Amino acid sequence: MRTLLRNRVALAFGALFVAIVFACLLAPVYAKDVAHTGPNDNHITETVNVGGKQVDVVSPTGVPIGPTWKGRFFLGADSNGRDVAVRLLYGGRNSLEIAGIATLITMLLAILLGTLAGYMRGIFDGVLSRLFDLVWAYPAVLLGVALGVALAVGGIDLGLFTLHSGSLLLPAFVIGIVFFPYVAKPLRAQALSLREREFVDAARVQGVGPLRIMLDEILPNLTSSIVVFVPLIIANAILLEAGLSYLGAGVQDPNPSWGTMLADGIRLIPGAIHLVLVPGIMLVLTVLSVNVFADGVRDALDPKATVRGRL
Amino acid sequence: MMGHRQVHRTIQASIGTLLTFMLVVGVSACGSSSTSSGKGPISVLMGTAPDSLDPGLGATTQSYEATWITYTGLVTYAHASGEAGTKLIPGVAQSLPTVTNGGKTYTFMLRKGLVYSNGAPVKASDFAYAIERAIKLGWGSESFLTENIAGAEEFQKGKAASISGIQTDDATGRITIQLVAPYGPFLNVLAFPAAGLVPSGTPMKSLGNDPPPGVGPYEIESVVPNKSFAMVLNPNWSKDAIPGIPAGHENIDVSIVSNNQSQAEQVLNNSADVFDYNDTIPPTLISQIESQASDRFAKEPTVSGLYFFLNTKEAPFNNARARQAVNYGLNRQALQRLDSGMLQPACFFLPVGMPGHPTNAPCPYGEPNAQPDLAKAKELVRQAGLEGAPVTVWGGSRAPHKEFIDYYTSMLNEIGFKATEKIVADAQYYATVGNLSNKAQTGFLSYSQDFPNPLDFYQLLDAQSILPTENHNLSQVNDPHIQSELASLGPIPSSQLSSVVPRWQALDEYTAKQAYLAVSGYEEVPKFFSDRINFGAAIFHPVYGNDWSSLELK
Numbered sequence: 009m010r011t012l013l014r015n016r017v018a019l020a021f022g023a024l025f026v027a028i029v030f031a032c033l034l035a036p037v038y039a040k041d042v043a044h045t046g047p048n049d050n051h052i053t054e055t056v057n058v059g060g061k062q063v064d065v066v067s068p069t070g071v072p073i074g075p076t077w078k079g080r081f082f083l084g085a086d087s088n089g090r091d092v093a094v095r096l097l098y099g100g101r102n103s104l105e106i107a108g109i110a111t112l113i114t115m116l117l118a119i120l121l122g123t124l125a126g127y128m129r130g131i132f133d134g135v136l137s138r139l140f141d142l143v144w145a146y147p148a149v150l151l152g153v154a155l156g157v158a159l160a161v162g163g164i165d166l167g168l169f170t171l172h173s174g175s176l177l178l179p180a181f182v183i184g185i186v187f188f189p190y191v192a193k194p195l196r197a198q199a200l201s202l203r204e205r206e207f208v209d210a211a212r213v214q215g216v217g218p219l220r221i222m223l224d225e226i227l228p229n230l231t232s233s234i235v236v237f238v239p240l241i242i243a244n245a246i247l248l249e250a251g252l253s254y255l256g257a258g259v260q261d262p263n264p265s266w267g268t269m270l271a272d273g274i275r276l277i278p279g280a281i282h283l284v285l286v287p288g289i290m291l292v293l294t295v296l297s298v299n300v301f302a303d304g305v306r307d308a309l310d311p312k313a314t315v316r317g318r319l
Numbered sequence: 320m321m322g323h324r325q326v327h328r329t330i331q332a333s334i335g336t337l338l339t340f341m342l343v344v345g346v347s348a349c350g351s352s353s354t355s356s357g358k359g360p361i362s363v364l365m366g367t368a369p370d371s372l373d374p375g376l377g378a379t380t381q382s383y384e385a386t387w388i389t390y391t392g393l394v395t396y397a398h399a400s401g402e403a404g405t406k407l408i409p410g411v412a413q414s415l416p417t418v419t420n421g422g423k424t425y426t427f428m429l430r431k432g433l434v435y436s437n438g439a440p441v442k443a444s445d446f447a448y449a450i451e452r453a454i455k456l457g458w459g460s461e462s463f464l465t466e467n468i469a470g471a472e473e474f475q476k477g478k479a480a481s482i483s484g485i486q487t488d489d490a491t492g493r494i495t496i497q498l499v500a501p502y503g504p505f506l507n508v509l510a511f512p513a514a515g516l517v518p519s520g521t522p523m524k525s526l527g528n529d530p531p532p533g534v535g536p537y538e539i540e541s542v543v544p545n546k547s548f549a550m551v552l553n554p555n556w557s558k559d560a561i562p563g564i565p566a567g568h569e570n571i572d573v574s575i576v577s578n579n580q581s582q583a584e585q586v587l588n589n590s591a592d593v594f595d596y597n598d599t600i601p602p603t604l605i606s607q608i609e610s611q612a613s614d615r616f617a618k619e620p621t622v623s624g625l626y627f628f629l630n631t632k633e634a635p636f637n638n639a640r641a642r643q644a645v646n647y648g649l650n651r652q653a654l655q656r657l658d659s660g661m662l663q664p665a666c667f668f669l670p671v672g673m674p675g676h677p678t679n680a681p682c683p684y685g686e687p688n689a690q691p692d693l694a695k696a697k698e699l700v701r702q703a704g705l706e707g708a709p710v711t712v713w714g715g716s717r718a719p720h721k722e723f724i725d726y727y728t729s730m731l732n733e734i735g736f737k738a739t740e741k742i743v744a745d746a747q748y749y750a751t752v753g754n755l756s757n758k759a760q761t762g763f764l765s766y767s768q769d770f771p772n773p774l775d776f777y778q779l780l781d782a783q784s785i786l787p788t789e790n791h792n793l794s795q796v797n798d799p800h801i802q803s804e805l806a807s808l809g810p811i812p813s814s815q816l817s818s819v820v821p822r823w824q825a826l827d828e829y830t831a832k833q834a835y836l837a838v839s840g841y842e843e844v845p846k847f848f849s850d851r852i853n854f855g856a857a858i859f860h861p862v863y864g865n866d867w868s869s870l871e872l873k
Contacts, residue, residue, distance in 0.1 A: 048728075050725070050729040050730070052650070052653035052657065066657075068655075068656060069605040069656075069660045070656050071606070087602070087657060088725050174739055256742065260740065260742065261740050262729065275579075276603050278603060279601075279604070
């Protein structure tokens with residue numbers, strides 16, 4: 009902890025990430041009290057006062073207004089006359105929510121299956137390792153797009169629970185599945201090594217069962233790796249979510265996400281460049297801040313670790 | 320502690336990842352054109368590749384644009400802009416047919432001395448062969464043939480070796496077509512490029528990459544699927560071959576450029592000659608084009624409509640008040656802006672330019688060029704007890720259709736429904752909403768005329784068009800008044816439409832009152848050329864768009 013506190017760069021980027029999260033959480037407050045509009049409210053034929061003049065929110069030929077730097081349309085409007093600043097904050101909430109849930113899914117699957125495969129070896133390891141290889145073999149974006157598109161219309165019914173199309177849990181589920189082998193494989197390797205250590209042998213000699221050993225002996229020794237992986241997965245999940253949403257396989261319209269905002273804005277370049285710059289910059293800042301902070305955490309917890317800032 | 324190099328490396332890695340992401344999603348390539356000698360060729364850009372350049376298969380506007388000047392049928396359309404272009408003229412037939420037997424028998428005589436682009440003589444039996452080939456290959460609109468020509472359905476099902484309703488005599492050039500029942504627009508059906516003649520013996524397989532010879536001012540060569548093809552002047556075509564069909568002026572290179580921004584910029588900068596009228600000019604370029612290239616840009620009205628279908632068999636739109644509320648609440652000016660200003664707000668189903676469009680009737684649910692009556696719409700929803708009723712809005716992913724759906728969903732929520740969106744890929748959109756098992760409540764619908772007869776549009780509201788899959792009547796309208804009028808007006812030949820225009824107008828006013836659809840308006844399209852093209856001489860055809868045979872270089 010002391011090492012991390014001495015790393016001012018990592019702390020600064022960590023603070024930036026916290027600030028972004030905080031701003032996104034305040035989206036409803038901003039929408040209600042500052043912009044006076046919701047994220048999906050269209051204002052196509054309305055006008056807004058800019059410098060004492062009434063200006064079309066969307067021009068008769070379809071070009072939206074740029075940043076007014078005032079409460080309403082602070083960062084401009086999109087082609088549907090929606091407030092970009094409001095959608096940016098709500099989009100951030102969606103992106104972060106998806107990234108958070110996806111990371112949870114990835115970590116749970118990876119810890120469970122990686123530890124099982126590494127400790128149990130034999131048939132468990134054989135089957136699970138091939139499963140990791142199978143998912144790993146597909147490029148993450150390609151697999152995410154394939155799953156996202158397949159589930160976007162009909163959702164998924166897993167018996168115990170159903171994910172409807174349009175639910176934010178759907179892209180979170182897809183991203184969580186796509187990334188889990190990237191964490192499970194290193195954890196399995198560590199578990200494989202740990203199971204041969206003396207303290208595990210000692211526990212085994214004392215008659216402790218495999219489940220107890222995994223929980224009490226193996227898992228605590230995987231903690232530093234897990235902590236290092238969490239921010240990395242979050243950063244990559246944010247990026248993949250943006251990519252999937254851009255391609256129509258992630259967050260479904262009209263819900264905003266930084267990816268859908270980029271997709272909406274790309275056809276209006278160069279006349280309404282703010283539509284891609286605003287979500288693009290937000291995406292860069294968020295991913296950068298998580299990545300730099302993650303490196304700081306890794307250096308603090310495990311200076312000799314081989315886990316690097318990219319998956 | 321993390322050093323500066325470490326930070327630098329991490330920042331580099333992150334930016335690298337982001338740049339890769341942006342490169343993957345943000346950049347589109349564009350096609351290129353080949354060159355030819357002299358002033359030509361003319362470089363035409365196309366946003367979407369034709370579904371096929373084989374006349375027996377192609378059924379999209381992109382395909383027809385190329386094939387209608389390559390494959391002439393017994394009749395064709397006059398090469399003219401505006402209403403004059405809807406006039407049917409004899410093609411490979413000497414004259415328009417003699418119609419007997421109460422409108423069920425059409426008799427043509429083949430024009431003498433015609434040859435295909437490969438020099439082979441044209442025979443009467445080639446017509447029967449072309450129709451059989453289109454059915455065998457599965458032309459997208461083959462039902463126009465199989466449902467009307469006697470024996471065509473049996474041929475399609477493999478129960479007959481040939482179509483019994485088509486009789487030809489190569490010696491005299493006589494062609495007789497027997498219909499199952501009188502069908503008013505039958506001559507329009509024969510004007511489709513799919514009914515254009517091809518030599519007997521042309522393989523009964525897709526020749527989209529090596530199109531067969533045809534009768535017309537151009538032939539299609541050098542097809543690179545989804546990339547480019549060339550329209551080459553037919554060496555065996557003389558300008559007097561068929562009166563009314565001009566010889567082309569220049570060879571044409573067609574390139575597929577899916578990025579409409581890139582397309583518009585190329586034409587604006589004169590590095591390509593013709594913008595695809597099927598594509599939308601990005602809003603941010605329209606004002607630039609209007610100021611810098613006003614002498615080579617025009618908005619051309621088309622006989623096409625943009626609608627939202629309202630499924631009368633599914634709640635909440637099985638309630639007339641719900642449908643009326645949507646029509647009151649729709650802000651057509653908003654949709655006009657979303658369509659880069661290329662939409663004429665309207666309320667009637669039949670577009671301007673289609674016989675039967677009500678010209679002086681008031682719109683039943685408010686003036687389309689005024690702000691919508693949201694208060695009235697909310698009141699109707701409340702009266703119907705439908706506040707909070709769930710509605711799924713279906714739409715395609717292509718701009719600006721997705722933006723239309725975003726607006727429409729927002730409006731439905733504003734007037735009291737609880738609406739969510741379902742966006743599907745454009746290629747699968749109509750198949751998805753046309754599958755009755757999906758119970759699509761409402762969604763986007765765009766329709767352009769296949770031929771200038773209101774019956775073409777009214778198939779979208781014809782109860783006989785309701786099918787379990789590939790359903791065309793998305794509102795599932797089964798209205799006895801509409802059915803009886805269609806039965807009565809359907810057999811009237813296109814050439815006699817003027818005599819029944821008031822009845823079509825009355826029917827269209829009735830349809831608007833029933834609010835079976837929410838009509839957004841009628842689309843305008845860009846006629847946009849480079850400085851090299853003689854803009855004034857170029858024909859914008861009401862059925863087939865830019866008439867490439869009229870393109871000439873200055």
